[in-house]
Amino acid sequence: MYINIDNVSKRFTRKGKEFTALDNVSLTIERGEFICLLGPSGCGKSTLLNAIAGFEPPTEGSITIDGLDVRKPSSRNVTIFQNYGLLPWRNVLRNVELALESRNVSRTERTSRAKKYLEMVGLGNFLDVSPHQLSGGMQQRVAIARALTAEPDIIFMDEPFGALDAITRLKLQDDILQIQRKQKKTIIFVTHDIEEAVYLADRVVVMTPNPGKVKSVMKIELGPSRDRTSEDFFRTREKIFEIFNMTQHYDIEYTI
Amino acid sequence: MSVSSIAGRARKFAGRQGKAWFFNVCSVLLLLLLWQLIIVCTDVSSALFPSPFQTWRAFLEILNNGTLFDHFISSMYRFAVGFFVSVSVAVVFGLVFGWIDWLFRLVNPVLQILRPISPIAWMPFIVLAFGIGDAPAVVIIFLAGFFPVFLSTVAGVRNIPDIYFRVSASFGVGPVEIFWKVIFPAAFPQITSGIHLALGTAWVFLVCGEMVGAQSGLGYLIIDARNNLRYDILMTDIIVIGIIGFIMDSALGKFEKFILKKWGISE
Numbered sequence: 436m437y438i439n440i441d442n443v444s445k446r447f448t449r450k451g452k453e454f455t456a457l458d459n460v461s462l463t464i465e466r467g468e469f470i471c472l473l474g475p476s477g478c479g480k481s482t483l484l485n486a487i488a489g490f491e492p493p494t495e496g497s498i499t500i501d502g503l504d505v506r507k508p509s510s511r512n513v514t515i516f517q518n519y520g521l522l523p524w525r526n527v528l529r530n531v532e533l534a535l536e537s538r539n540v541s542r543t544e545r546t547s548r549a550k551k552y553l554e555m556v557g558l559g560n561f562l563d564v565s566p567h568q569l570s571g572g573m574q575q576r577v578a579i580a581r582a583l584t585a586e587p588d589i590i591f592m593d594e595p596f597g598a599l600d601a602i603t604r605l606k607l608q609d610d611i612l613q614i615q616r617k618q619k620k621t622i623i624f625v626t627h628d629i630e631e632a633v634y635l636a637d638r639v640v641v642m643t644p645n646p647g648k649v650k651s652v653m654k655i656e657l658g659p660s661r662d663r664t665s666e667d668f669f670r671t672r673e674k675i676f677e678i679f680n681m682t683q684h685y686d687i688e689y690t691i
Numbered sequence: 692m693s694v695s696s697i698a699g700r701a702r703k704f705a706g707r708q709g710k711a712w713f714f715n716v717c718s719v720l721l722l723l724l725l726w727q728l729i730i731v732c733t734d735v736s737s738a739l740f741p742s743p744f745q746t747w748r749a750f751l752e753i754l755n756n757g758t759l760f761d762h763f764i765s766s767m768y769r770f771a772v773g774f775f776v777s778v779s780v781a782v783v784f785g786l787v788f789g790w791i792d793w794l795f796r797l798v799n800p801v802l803q804i805l806r807p808i809s810p811i812a813w814m815p816f817i818v819l820a821f822g823i824g825d826a827p828a829v830v831i832i833f834l835a836g837f838f839p840v841f842l843s844t845v846a847g848v849r850n851i852p853d854i855y856f857r858v859s860a861s862f863g864v865g866p867v868e869i870f871w872k873v874i875f876p877a878a879f880p881q882i883t884s885g886i887h888l889a890l891g892t893a894w895v896f897l898v899c900g901e902m903v904g905a906q907s908g909l910g911y912l913i914i915d916a917r918n919n920l921r922y923d924i925l926m927t928d929i930i931v932i933g934i935i936g937f938i939m940d941s942a943l944g945k946f947e948k949f950i951l952k953k954w955g956i957s958e
């Protein structure tokens with residue numbers, strides 16, 4: 436057990452009224468797992484991710500990573516955001532170098548590592564271009580390269596491909612899978628796209644809103660190379676679809 | 692509106708922009724014509740309201756005898772010092788006050804009361820405190836420049852999207868580093884536009900300041916020319932003041948555009 440989320444609740448006060456964004460969520464995640472948090476808008480996916488990443492602590496319950504309490508963002512983990520979070524006044528290379536600037540890494544080492552990962556995401560020829568001169572997909576690749584340059588233990592991703600067109604999204608999904616296989620990162624990935632979740636995840640955490648809860652956790656046993664058009668893929672997707680339509684609350688772990 | 696008519700408008704607009712120099716020249720010629728027309732059509736004494744030609748002659752006169760240059764240098768010196776100090780102080784304070792929310796809320800009410808007061812109103816106090824010479828004009832410029840730059844810096848810092856701070860936290864950027872790595876550059880476009888705004892205001896008040904407290908400078912030259920009944924020199928001076936203001940404003944406008952483009956805020 437690497438990440439342990441124990442009875443976590445998060446409440447916000449809105450206009451004097453209390454609102455439960457997360458209700459008693461418990462979940463454990465192993466090292467090297469690819470986890471997708473899946474659910475409709477408002478079910479608390481971002482809230483849960485932000486809590487695990489240390490940006491906003493939960494109101495109740497505890498979250499530990501590697502046995503240590505999560506209190507603030509750790510530089511051992513990195514978050515990739517939907518709107519990229521690139522610094523517009525820095526060029527691509529300098530954006531990626533940011534990952535190492537606050538560490539004890541020499542200048543040359545910093546540059547060479549940044550270049551290495553930019554090449555890995557196919558942007559080796561765009562080092563001194565400004566972010567706004569790149570397409571959305573390329574900007575997200577820069578953000579991915581920046582995250583990898585930090586060589587984190589965990590990568591948190593909050594709908595990272597949400598703003599991209601379908602074809603770019605498919606391409607980046609393959610990229611991120613390939614990178615995860617190669618580097619054995621633990622990835623926690625927020626999405627509301629069922630197909631994306633089934634394609635990427637080792638386990639899908641299905642969440643429902645009002646209040647935000649984990650409805651069930653589903654292990655996806657489709658092997659490492661998945662075929663979106665296969666029968667099994669289809670069935671898995673259907674299964675998740677059914678879970679969303681069920682009214683009862685199931686806490687069981689599914690296996691297909 | 693159809694797509695083709697939008698495209699047509701866009702093209703026309705581009706054409707308009709492309710002919711900017713043409714309109715600039717026409718505008719100036721029109722002014723000169725109007726000016727000359729007033730001279731011809733009214734019986735105002737040329738000693739009190741000089742013609743364009745007389746003004747041009749006066750310009751050559753004070754240009755050749757060095758008067759214009761001397762006053763120009765005095766003014767520019769005061770302006771450079773006052774404006775530089777003003778912008779530096781305003782930006783540093785703006786960054787800090789924009790960052791620390793309660794601090795800004797504490798001083799803001801008083802600032803809002805001070806802001807609408809023309810710096811010139813302080814002149815008697817300023818002269819008492821700093822005497823006659825360079826200081827009053829410098830102080831006036833400082834006051835005139837401070838508020839727009841300070842307030843736009845504060846706004847710039849407060850408007851920084853949260854995501855930059857999350858990214859910084861994610862990569863362990865420290866609390867001091869974050870000031871020059873994120874906060875200052877993120878607020879920079881708004882700071883620049885504040886400086887642009889302040890430049891125009893400060894230039895207007897430089898002339899006022901020199902009319903009251905100084906013994907040299909383009910503002911003083913106005914008073915001096917009036918006292919000597921040299922209205923042709925006065926007119927020259929006014930035009931020079933306008934042109935210098937215009938040049939500085941366009942230069943900063945270009946810089947502002949460049950920054951916006953570099954930051955990807957506009958194309």
Ligand SMILES: Nc1ncnc2c1ncn2[C@@H]1O[C@H](COP(=O)(O)OP(=O)(O)OP(=O)(O)O)[C@@H](O)[C@H]1O
Nearest residue numbers: 447448449456475476477478479480481482483627
């Ligand atoms: N800072 C906050 N203050 C008040 N309410 C909040 C805050 N952050 C989130 N919420 C509420 O908590 C609920 C869950 O929000 P969250 O952003 O986690 O949803 P989400 O599943 O990520 O949705 P989406 O898919 O739209 O991003 C929402 O109803 C939201 O309005």
Ligand SMILES: [Mg+2]
Nearest residue numbers: 480481482593
């Ligand atoms: Mg969200």
